[in-house]
Amino acid sequence: MSISLHHLTGEREMENVHLAVEEEDLYSGYNDYNPTFDSEELENDVGFQQAVRTSHGRRPPMTAKFPGTAIGARPLASSFGSRIPMASSMGRPMTGAVQDGAARPMTAVRAAGYTSSLTRGSNFDPLGQSKGPAPPLEAKNEDTPEEKIKILEKKVNDLIEESCMAQSMGALQLALEKAKEAGRKERALVRQREQSGNADHINLDLTYSVLLNLANQYANNEMYPEALNSYQVIVKNKMFSNAGRMKVNMANIYVKQKNYPKAIKFYRMALDQISNAHKEMRIKIMQNIGVVFVRMGQYSDAITSFEHIMSESPNIKTGFNLILCYYAIGDRDRMKKAFQKLISVPLGIDDEDKYIPSNDDTSSNMIIEAIKNDKLHQMERDLKVLAEKYIMTAAKLIAPAIENSFASGFDWCVDMVKSSQYVELANDLEINKAITYLRQKDFNQAVETLKTFEKKDSRVKSAAATNLSFLYFLEKDYDQADRYADLAMNADRYNPAALINKGNTVFVKQDYEKAAEFYKEALRNDSSCTEALYNLGLTYKKLNRLEEALDCFLKLHAILRNSAQVMYQLANLYELLEEPQQAIEWLMQVISVTPTDPQALAKLGELHDGEGDKSQAFQHYYESFRYFPSNIDVIEWLGAYYIETQFCEKAIQYFERATLIQPTQVKWQLMVASCYRRSGNYQKALETYKDIHRKFPENVECLRFLVRLCTDMGLKEVQEYATKLKKVEKMKEMREQRVKSGREGSARGRREGREGSAGSAAGVSTPVLNSPKKASIMEVDGKAVSQTESKQLSPLLDSGRDSGHSSNSTKGERLSAKMRSLPGSNEPYEASSPKEIDASYVDPLGPQMERPKTGAKKRVEDDDFADEELGDDLLPE
Numbered sequence: 001m002s003i004s005l006h007h008l009t010g011e012r013e014m015e016n017v018h019l020a021v022e023e024e025d026l027y028s029g030y031n032d033y034n035p036t037f038d039s040e041e042l043e044n045d046v047g048f049q050q051a052v053r054t055s056h057g058r059r060p061p062m063t064a065k066f067p068g069t070a071i072g073a074r075p076l077a078s079s080f081g082s083r084i085p086m087a088s089s090m091g092r093p094m095t096g097a098v099q100d101g102a103a104r105p106m107t108a109v110r111a112a113g114y115t116s117s118l119t120r121g122s123n124f125d126p127l128g129q130s131k132g133p134a135p136p137l138e139a140k141n142e143d144t145p146e147e148k149i150k151i152l153e154k155k156v157n158d159l160i161e162e163s164c165m166a167q168s169m170g171a172l173q174l175a176l177e178k179a180k181e182a183g184r185k186e187r188a189l190v191r192q193r194e195q196s197g198n199a200d201h202i203n204l205d206l207t208y209s210v211l212l213n214l215a216n217q218y219a220n221n222e223m224y225p226e227a228l229n230s231y232q233v234i235v236k237n238k239m240f241s242n243a244g245r246m247k248v249n250m251a252n253i254y255v256k257q258k259n260y261p262k263a264i265k266f267y268r269m270a271l272d273q274i275s276n277a278h279k280e281m282r283i284k285i286m287q288n289i290g291v292v293f294v295r296m297g298q299y300s301d302a303i304t305s306f307e308h309i310m311s312e313s314p315n316i317k318t319g320f321n322l323i324l325c326y327y328a329i330g331d332r333d334r335m336k337k338a339f340q341k342l343i344s345v346p347l348g349i350d351d352e353d354k355y356i357p358s359n360d361d362t363s364s365n366m367i368i369e370a371i372k373n374d375k376l377h378q379m380e381r382d383l384k385v386l387a388e389k390y391i392m393t394a395a396k397l398i399a400p401a402i403e404n405s406f407a408s409g410f411d412w413c414v415d416m417v418k419s420s421q422y423v424e425l426a427n428d429l430e431i432n433k434a435i436t437y438l439r440q441k442d443f444n445q446a447v448e449t450l451k452t453f454e455k456k457d458s459r460v461k462s463a464a465a466t467n468l469s470f471l472y473f474l475e476k477d478y479d480q481a482d483r484y485a486d487l488a489m490n491a492d493r494y495n496p497a498a499l500i501n502k503g504n505t506v507f508v509k510q511d512y513e514k515a516a517e518f519y520k521e522a523l524r525n526d527s528s529c530t531e532a533l534y535n536l537g538l539t540y541k542k543l544n545r546l547e548e549a550l551d552c553f554l555k556l557h558a559i560l561r562n563s564a565q566v567m568y569q570l571a572n573l574y575e576l577l578e579e580p581q582q583a584i585e586w587l588m589q590v591i592s593v594t595p596t597d598p599q600a601l602a603k604l605g606e607l608h609d610g611e612g613d614k615s616q617a618f619q620h621y622y623e624s625f626r627y628f629p630s631n632i633d634v635i636e637w638l639g640a641y642y643i644e645t646q647f648c649e650k651a652i653q654y655f656e657r658a659t660l661i662q663p664t665q666v667k668w669q670l671m672v673a674s675c676y677r678r679s680g681n682y683q684k685a686l687e688t689y690k691d692i693h694r695k696f697p698e699n700v701e702c703l704r705f706l707v708r709l710c711t712d713m714g715l716k717e718v719q720e721y722a723t724k725l726k727k728v729e730k731m732k733e734m735r736e737q738r739v740k741s742g743r744e745g746s747a748r749g750r751r752e753g754r755e756g757s758a759g760s761a762a763g764v765s766t767p768v769l770n771s772p773k774k775a776s777i778m779e780v781d782g783k784a785v786s787q788t789e790s791k792q793l794s795p796l797l798d799s800g801r802d803s804g805h806s807s808n809s810t811k812g813e814r815l816s817a818k819m820r821s822l823p824g825s826n827e828p829y830e831a832s833s834p835k836e837i838d839a840s841y842v843d844p845l846g847p848q849m850e851r852p853k854t855g856a857k858k859r860v861e862d863d864d865f866a867d868e869e870l871g872d873d874l875l876p877e
Contacts, residue, residue, distance in 0.1 A: 145196040152189045156182050156206060160213050167220060176217040179210075186210045208240050215249070224253050244273030248285060255288075260296045264289060283313045290321060299325045314345045316383075320390040327397060335398045339413070343391060343420040349380040391422055395429055396436075406436060427453070427460040434467065447471060454487070462492035469501040481505050496522040496529045503535060512542045530559055537569065546577055564593045568600065580607050598628030605637070614641070625654075630661055639671065648675040666696045673705065682709065693721075698728050 043049070163178035186207060193202055215230035231246045231253075251266035267289045274281055290305030306322040309315070319342035326335045355372050357365040371377060395417070399409035410433040418426045430449065437446035450471075453464035465488035472480035482505040488498035503518030516539045522532035537552035550573045556566050571586035584607050590600045605620035618641055625634050635654045642651035652675045658668040669692045676685035686709050692702045703725040710718035 149192060152185060156185045156189060160209055163213055163217060172220050176221050179214040179217040182210050183214050204239055219253060224257055227253055244270060255292060260292050263292050283309055287318055299328045310341055316345055316387045316390050319345055320394055323394045332402050335402055339394060339398060340416060342394060343416060343422060347383055347387060349383060388425055391425060392428060396432055431463060462488045462495045462498060466497045466501060473504060478505055478508055494525045496526040496532060500532050512539050515539050530556060546573055549573055562593055564590050580611055583607055596627050598624040602631060602634050629657060632658060632661060648679045651675050666699055670701060700728055703728060
């Protein structure tokens with residue numbers, strides 16, 4: 001048997017090669033050691049390193065009977081040489097036979113990933129990572145039609161998403177532009193598919209999404225014809241599944257266009273194309289049909305739709321709409337049945353007791369805390385509040401109609417509610433019954449109804465006591481108002497309306513510090529309580545803590561941006577702080593909100609006059625006179641302005657109007673006569689003086705002017721008027737002497753008493769809110785309080801003028817000076833002292849500080865009170 005041997009290296013040759021024979025010792029040579037197997041010299045062995053780098057080094061070595069070495073020529077099998085027999089056919093092979101100095105052959109067993117080169121400082125790298133990064137992936141060829149189509153599809157989907165996101169954020173125009181761009185891209189995609197021969201693979205879902213989004217964006221932008229066209233494209237395409245549902249959207253658009261017959265038609269077409277498996281969708285369409293019939297006034301058809309819904313799937317809204325339809329046709333019996341159906345509709349929400357934590361199980365308590373205020377529980381609460389609102393509204397609507405009297409109707413509704421799942425609404429209905437009595441001007445019945453709640457639970461008791469306190473406060477029975485305010489506070493200390501009522505009763509007793517504490521407590525319980533903040537500002541104003549009052553009203557203005565009352569109070573505070581320019585700016589804001597308020601216009605004129613701007617002052621005073629021509633202050637200023645500017649003829653009409661308003665005051669008639677005289681119309685002046693003398697025969701000023709006019713005009717009556725003048729002057733002197741002698745006779749005996757009474761008068765003042773000359777308790781600067789203020793019992797709305805104000809006194813002195821200088825001191829007819837004219841003038845309205853400063857002169861009458869709502873918590877709109 002011959003074996004061909006291949007040399008690994010050419011430098012050495014094996015001289016003696018002996019084949020192993022069977023008689024040889026199988027275990028010989030194991031103890032021999034050849035230095036060529038020294039592992040430390042393998043790196044310097046050229047043959048070994050070449051074998052490692054070539055494919056020979058990666059082949060598994062053959063275990064033959066003949067010895068081999070890596071240095072000498074090692075026989076290897078090749079494809080063109082003879083093959084070595086397998087070990088199974090030759091017996092156990094020799095692994096270590098060494099003859100004639102030949103090296104011991106290497107074994108093929110080694111650890112995975114191990115190489116001997118590690119002994120010379122190389123790193124362990126079984127994965128071959130030291131060779132550097134992998135070559136980059138082969139780039140896709142985007143020029144192929146398939147890749148272009150995929151990229152275009154992705155762009156269309158991205159545009160649809162961007163359009164929907166823009167619509168959700170309120171950018172409707174941007175959403176429409178994105179939808180249009182998506183439509184253009186989708187059409188380009190279809191053309192590209194057709195050109196590439198893939199027309200059969202058109203993405204219908206993508207086309208449907210593009211058309212639907214475009215139609216929705218058209219509808220959102222109120223472009224209804226374009227939206228209908230887009231929906232029509234979807235409906236007419238038979239390849240789109242469930243396209244019939246789009247007719248519901250088309251019907252909704254027709255409803256917005258008030259094309260109700262066509263809306264009914266499309267709703268019914270959609271109803272025909274939706275199977276009975278989609279029960280909820282069919283119910284909603286039926287509900288829409290009923291609502292459209294109501295708008296058309298076809299209540300019988302609407303009742304048919306609503307009754308079908310209530311028999312199939314009852315819900316709160318449909319039950320309420322059914323009651324409205326029965327009320328419209330006046331069917332009492334069916335109203336009662338519909339109300340019973342309404343209160344029996346299941347809401348499908350959990351009991352509130354479920355969210356009360358137990359003390360035993362800690363893990364369940366943690367779960368309850370987590371779900372107590374989650375979105376699902378909030379949705380349940382909203383649903384319950386909505387149901388209670390519908391039931392309360394329905395009861396208030398049908399109560400006067402189902403029985404002969406509204407009281408009997410309310411009683412029937414209360415009985416029905418008590419036997420339902422809404423038993424807590426029964427008390428609210430009874431409070432609404434009391435409010436209905438108030439609107440019917442039956443205050444005694446209202447009070448009696450509210451008093452029945454004194455023995456009920458705390459929440460209802462507090463609401464009823466709050467309303468009772470309000471009623472007694474309106475009647476100025478402050479003791480009863482205080483009593484029921486205390487009762488409301490004891491029942492519910494955290495009721496802000498009760499605290500405000502209590503503060504109001506303390507305010508009228510002029511205990512402003514204590515009133516401020518109640519208002520502060522109300523604000524702590526409800527920081528959004530604007531009535532408490534307003535009253536707190538008024539209280540600080542009374543305490544002369546103007547900076548704190550200003551802070552309150554500035555906070556209130558941030559909440560109520562268009563409240564004329566708040567802005568007027570700010571203007572008044574700046575006036576008190578001697579900042580007239582700021583006051584003028586705030587009053588201009590008041591005029592922008594209520595341009596026809598005569599008192600605000602008059603105040604603006606007063607401030608401009610104080611600043612020396614006569615033209616602006618005249619403009620505002622004139623506008624005030626035009627809206628309210630009965631304000632004596634405005635009339636007096638306008639008359640004096642025309643006299644000062646030498647237009648006496650125009651001043652006559654204002655003084656004549658003042659004469660009509662105050663016919664018992666001689667001052668205005670004397671001013672009319674003086675204007676005639678200054679304008680040169682002496683005959684008219686004489687007639688006016690004669691008329692004044694007939695009405696006021698003892699007026700000295702009139703007689704003096706008559707004597708001088710008759711003397712200059714050469715009239716015969718001069719002697720008669722001179723005699724009367726002397727007689728009147730003599731009577732006046734005698735009267736003054738009697739008064740003077742009486743005072744001197746009793747001066748010593750009454751001096752101490754006068755001093756004591758003067759001291760007591762200085763220490764005790766009339767209560768501000770009880771004065772009949774001030775603005776009424778329920779006035780806001782002369783105007784009746786709004787519904788919100790009356791709900792919270794906020795009657796303490798100051799007129800804005802305080803006594804002793806410097807601008808008022810200055811104005812009075814300035815106008816008096818003008819009156820005294822009207823005729824002119826160099827004319828012969830001005831003989832008497834001008835102070836006597838002013839002395840005869842008594843303003844029946846009282847001092848200026850007692851007049852309201854803004855708003856129409858309107859008190860809270862019964863008609864105004866009938867529209868007010870009481871309390872805070874339990875009174876719906």
